Amino acid sequence: xxxxxxxxxxxxxxxxxxxxxxxxxxxxxxxxxxxxxxxxxxxxxxxxxxxxxxxxxxxxxxxxxxxxxxxxxxxxxxxxxxxxxxxxxxxxxxxxxxxxxxxxxxxxxxxxxxxxxxxxxxxxxxxxxxxxxxxxxxxxxxxxxxxxxxxxxxxxxxxxxxxxxxxxxxxxxxxxxxxxxxxxxxxxxxxxxxxxxxxxxxxxxxxxxx
Amino acid sequence: xxxxxxxxxxxxxxxxxxxxxxxxxxxxxxxxxxxxxxxxxxxxxxxxxxxxxxxxxxxxxxxxxxxxxxxxxxxxxxxxxxxxxxxxxxxxxxxxxxxxxxxxxxxxxxxxxxxxxxxxxxxxxxxxxxxxxxxxxxxxxxxxxxxxxxxxxxxxxxxxxxxxxxxxxxxxxxxxxxxxxxxxxxxxxxxxxxxxxxxxxxxxxxxxxxxxxxxxxxxxxxxxxxxxxxxxxxxxxxxxxxxxxxxxxxxxxxxxxxxxxxxx
Numbered sequence: 001x002x003x004x005x006x007x008x009x010x011x012x013x014x015x016x017x018x019x020x021x022x023x024x025x026x027x028x029x030x031x032x033x034x035x036x037x038x039x040x041x042x043x044x045x046x047x048x049x050x051x052x053x054x055x056x057x058x059x060x061x062x063x064x065x066x067x068x069x070x071x072x073x074x075x076x077x078x079x080x081x082x083x084x085x086x087x088x089x090x091x092x093x094x095x096x097x098x099x100x101x102x103x104x105x106x107x108x109x110x111x112x113x114x115x116x117x118x119x120x121x122x123x124x125x126x127x128x129x130x131x132x133x134x135x136x137x138x139x140x141x142x143x144x145x146x147x148x149x150x151x152x153x154x155x156x157x158x159x160x161x162x163x164x165x166x167x168x169x170x171x172x173x174x175x176x177x178x179x180x181x182x183x184x185x186x187x188x189x190x191x192x193x194x195x196x197x198x199x200x201x202x203x204x205x206x207x208x209x210x
Numbered sequence: 211x212x213x214x215x216x217x218x219x220x221x222x223x224x225x226x227x228x229x230x231x232x233x234x235x236x237x238x239x240x241x242x243x244x245x246x247x248x249x250x251x252x253x254x255x256x257x258x259x260x261x262x263x264x265x266x267x268x269x270x271x272x273x274x275x276x277x278x279x280x281x282x283x284x285x286x287x288x289x290x291x292x293x294x295x296x297x298x299x300x301x302x303x304x305x306x307x308x309x310x311x312x313x314x315x316x317x318x319x320x321x322x323x324x325x326x327x328x329x330x331x332x333x334x335x336x337x338x339x340x341x342x343x344x345x346x347x348x349x350x351x352x353x354x355x356x357x358x359x360x361x362x363x364x365x366x367x368x369x370x371x372x373x374x375x376x377x378x379x380x381x382x383x384x385x386x387x388x389x390x391x392x393x394x395x396x397x398x399x400x401x402x403x404x405x406x407x408x409x410x411x412x413x414x415x416x417x418x419x420x421x422x423x424x425x426x427x428x429x430x431x432x433x434x435x436x437x438x439x440x441x442x443x444x445x446x447x448x449x450x451x452x453x454x455x456x457x458x459x460x461x462x463x464x465x466x467x468x469x470x471x472x473x474x
Contacts, residue, residue: 049375050462070463075377085372087386136377 005062007172008048008077008140013056015047016040018196020056025140028210030166030173032183035193041176042082044193045142048174049079060139078138082145084129086117091128100135105161107154123149127158134165141165141173147182159186163209211422223248265334274332278315278341285310285345292353295360295470297457302471305454306352313446314344317438325434343414343435344442347399351443352450355395359454360470362387370465380459388455395447399440406436 006024014020018040025031035041047054050065050073058065058077065073088094092113103110106127112120113128120128126149133141141162147155163186166173177183183190188208191198226248233241265273286307296302318341322331331337363370366387373383381388406412414435418428460466 051371051374051464053460053462053464066462069379071374071377071379074375078377079375081368081372081375083368085368087366087369087373132376 009059015054025172027170031189032187077140079142084125143175289353293357309446309450313442317442347439348446351395351447355391355447358394359391380463391451
């Protein structure tokens with residue numbers, strides 16, 4: 001029996017100063033990427049989501065991104081940018097199919113959905129943006145510092161929600177994080193990006209659970 | 211009808227000259243500009259008058275077409291110049307010019323053939339003024355809407371990209387901006403129609419009446435022109451915004467703001 005292809009496979013990806021780099025992420029994996037600012041972490045995630053022109057090829061379960069319409073690829077390989085963006089008056093207006101997870105799991109009350117987005121804090125918007133992304137049911141989550149604006153308690157809540165989604169949907173997560181403790185809590189693989197290439201690091205004391 | 215003499219025009223020019231002197235005294239810094247613009251009006255209109263005289267005397271589709279293409283190319287340049295963040299390269303010129311060609315020429319030919327029905331249909335006395343009115347007005351609509359489209363795409367790039375990240379198609383991601391751009395291009399002509407006859411007496415109608423036409427005839431022509439202009443502006447604006455919006459994205463539905471010119 002031939003082995004199933006990895007959930008997300010990246011081959012010889014090049015974008016500006018990044019690459020060429022290759023990466024396999026299996027379903028259930030959570031891969032953390034760290035590196036100084038300006039090292040190209042966000043560029044890498046944008047290239048995987050096919051938002052910027054790049055060389056190389058990405059595959060989802062063996063299917064090349066070019067074989068899918070770009071919007072279908074992005075719906076399945078969902079990117080959460082560091083700053084969330086809202087274009088309709090209320091948060092609820094951005095959810096077509098309802099909110100996928102009860103909001104108290106991420107420390108929010110349901111009433112927040114009805115408030116004008118302009119009155120929400122950046123931490124509230126960041127958590128709602130994660131909910132909005134998950135409501136698309138992506139197979140791969142590309143998370144660019146998803147807990148940057150959160151206090152420790154809500155950071156833990158968000159980590160738990162992401163882990164739960166990864167397990168229940170057999171998804172893979174690529175997570176940009178600066179926080180060594182967070183890497184130990186959430187990741188089973190850790191890479192550092194430097195001078196355009198990825199170097200794997202051991203995670204001492206990983207608390208990752210499949 | 212009172213025929214104007216050169217002396218009549220000179221007297222009117224004296225008024226502009228006095229205004230220029232007054233501006234000089236008030237140090238507004240526009241005296242020279244004012245005089246240059248006035249001179250351009252006199253020279254350009256005299257030339258076009260002579261040209262039309264020749265054209266009317268030699269009714270030939272070739273000459274009419276040549277004149278029409280010349281007018282189109284000049285209008286296209288004007289549309290391009292009025293957009294701050296236009297597309298780079300030949301696209302910046304082509305989008306507006308093609309849209310004006312599509313709308314103004316179609317509507318003009320339609321009006322000449324179906325509505326006016328003179329023989330031959332390209333009789334320059336009708337064809338050139340009609341096309342001129344249409345080009346002048348679609349030019350406004352197209353340049354306003356394209357300026358709005360490219361500005362909004364630049365300013366709202368994070369919104370457009372956020373929508374792309376959530377799996378929306380390019381046309382969904384830019385739908386609001388596209389709608390607003392089309393609206394802003396059409397608002398002036400809608401306002402002009404609403405105000406016509408109450409707040410403003412349209413220039414063409416006024417001109418016809420001054421030239422001795424019966425008011426009711428002049429009004430009928432003005433209504434015709436207003437409707438043609440509206441159709442032309444609407445079509446041209448929609449064409450330009452649709453083509454422009456599509457060109458803001460590449461084949462992989464990525465927002466390509468590098469296709470727009472940097473602000474000078």
